[in-house]
Amino acid sequence: xxxxxxxxxxxxxxxxxxxxxxxxxxxxxxxxxxxxxxxxxxxxxxxxxxxxxxxxxxxxxxxxxxxxxxxxxxxxxxxxxxxxxxxxxxxxxxxxxxxxxxxxxxxxxxxxxxxxxxxxxxxxxxxxxxxxxxxxxxxxxxxxxxxxxxxxxxxxxxxxxxxxxxxxxxxxxxxxxxxxxxxxxxxxxxxxxxxxxxxxxxxxxxxxxxxxxxxxxxxxxxxxxxxxxxxxxxxxxxxxxxxxxxxxxxxxxxxxxxxxxxxxxxxxxxxxxxxxxxxxxxxxxxxxxxxxxxxxxxxxxxxxxxxxxxxxxxxxxxxxxxxxxxxxxxxxxxxxxxxxxxxxxxxxxxxxxxxxxxxxxxxxxxxxxxxxxxxxxxxxxxxxxxxxxxxxxxxxxxxxxxxxxx
Ligand SMILES: Nc1ncnc2c1ncn2[C@@H]1O[C@H](COP(=O)(O)OP(=O)(O)OP(=O)(O)O)[C@@H](O)[C@H]1O
Numbered sequence: 001x002x003x004x005x006x007x008x009x010x011x012x013x014x015x016x017x018x019x020x021x022x023x024x025x026x027x028x029x030x031x032x033x034x035x036x037x038x039x040x041x042x043x044x045x046x047x048x049x050x051x052x053x054x055x056x057x058x059x060x061x062x063x064x065x066x067x068x069x070x071x072x073x074x075x076x077x078x079x080x081x082x083x084x085x086x087x088x089x090x091x092x093x094x095x096x097x098x099x100x101x102x103x104x105x106x107x108x109x110x111x112x113x114x115x116x117x118x119x120x121x122x123x124x125x126x127x128x129x130x131x132x133x134x135x136x137x138x139x140x141x142x143x144x145x146x147x148x149x150x151x152x153x154x155x156x157x158x159x160x161x162x163x164x165x166x167x168x169x170x171x172x173x174x175x176x177x178x179x180x181x182x183x184x185x186x187x188x189x190x191x192x193x194x195x196x197x198x199x200x201x202x203x204x205x206x207x208x209x210x211x212x213x214x215x216x217x218x219x220x221x222x223x224x225x226x227x228x229x230x231x232x233x234x235x236x237x238x239x240x241x242x243x244x245x246x247x248x249x250x251x252x253x254x255x256x257x258x259x260x261x262x263x264x265x266x267x268x269x270x271x272x273x274x275x276x277x278x279x280x281x282x283x284x285x286x287x288x289x290x291x292x293x294x295x296x297x298x299x300x301x302x303x304x305x306x307x308x309x310x311x312x313x314x315x316x317x318x319x320x321x322x323x324x325x326x327x328x329x330x331x332x333x334x335x336x337x338x339x340x341x342x343x344x345x346x347x348x349x350x351x352x353x354x355x356x357x358x359x360x361x362x363x364x365x366x367x368x369x370x371x372x373x374x375x376x377x378x379x380x381x382x383x384x385x386x387x388x389x390x391x392x393x394x395x396x397x398x399x400x401x402x403x404x405x406x
Contacts, residue, residue: 043074043078047238048075048237052082055082059088059195063229064198065232066198066199066208067199068202075168076097076199079097079199083164094163095164099143100177103312104169125139127145127148153183163193165197166197167199171382195228201386242397244392245397246388253402253403256357259402260337260357263402267398271353274350275350275351277335279338279343281359286337293307306331306332307334310337324338339361346390347393352395352396356402357402359379362375387399
């Protein structure tokens with residue numbers, strides 16, 4: 001039961017209600033542990049916060065640190081801030097954090113600038129293809145795609161302005177990420193003071209560590225100031241405690257677009273308010289699903305409560321992509337139908353439900369024809385975990401997988 005705060009008395013904690021409004025609750029009614037809290041408190045609640053000193057120690061003493069942080073642990077948004085607070089950006093140096101996708105770069109940079117209370121483009125900035133929101137003199141934490149960092153190497157092969165480079169979501173193993181990792185390993189030989197952080201929720205930490213462990217002697221002696229250990233350190237961080245219940249279909253589905261649309265409609269009919277994020281494979285699928293959903297919503301009994309259906313893929317304009325982050329009228333339910341660009345590093349605050357088709361478009365190289373194709377193929381378990389994680393970022397959620405248990 002909601003309470004009302006009487007001015008002059010101690011302000012009770014705030015809690016989001018199911019419909020997206022804010023209710024005032026007594027402390028004892030807040031069992032879930034989520035709700036409105038200051039950004040500083042939110043930061044402290046992230047699992048990675050208690051590893052702050054360990055991370056800083058490992059980065060200080062090891063050339064490469066591998067952080068296996070489960071989804072929602074806070075690695076992307078917090079580690080660059082820890083490094084900045086510890087002085088890794090002093091003296092005009094810059095901390096870089098790469099992401100495989102442009103949308104993630106923009107979203108994470110914007111969140112970190114908000115957490116630090118600074119204007120995006122000044123102390124915290126980002127660079128993606130065709131867009132550079134950094135300031136040469138003041139940017140200390142820079143988010144960028146791995147492709148952009150590779151391009152920077154053409155001008156500055158040793159990436160001299162960076163003190164720490166964090167390669168995030170390294171499990172995705174895109175060609176850019178792989179080439180970047182290989183070149184960073186070479187740069188480390190020439191710049192022993194450079195620190196690398198390789199992070200991911202699902203990386204094979206041991207094989208990554210073996211790759212970066214070099215027995216060749218670096219300039220200077222290990223253990224001396226500025227000459228870190230060459231053996232990579234590995235740190236595991238548990239995920240955020242918001243529970244995501246997973247549901248599977250009993251029989252295989254023959255049409256994953258239709259199945260996703262039906263799942264969205266039954267969530268809309270039966271589940272409490274909360275936005276829905278649907279993963280399909282590409283623009284064609286997404287446009288078809290938007291059409292089907294709009295038609296279904298018009299014929300549905302509960303259409304009065306309304307669905308706001310929004311597509312999300314990399315070919316959309318920036319303004320259309322930004323719509324997925326915008327609030328919608330109270331009482332409506334947002335349905336974002338996305339490719340895997342929403343799979344990692346993205347927080348869509350209202351999302352409580354994820355519908356996973358189990359497919360994505362993947363690049364396959366055919367060595368016989370020497371042609372690279374985009375093929376619709378089943379996703380990996382790592383991707384499925386990342387997708388489900390989008391439902392539990394700020395509150396408990398549910399993930400409906402339109403596939404059999406694997
Ligand atoms: N834009 C945002 N709005 C609200 N909360 C956010 C936002 N961005 C991040 N958070 C909060 O911070 C948490 C940690 O986000 P972060 O991206 O650092 O995690 P992560 O460990 O890198 O996860 P992932 O591997 O899934 O990207 C999220 O679970 C969410 O609770």
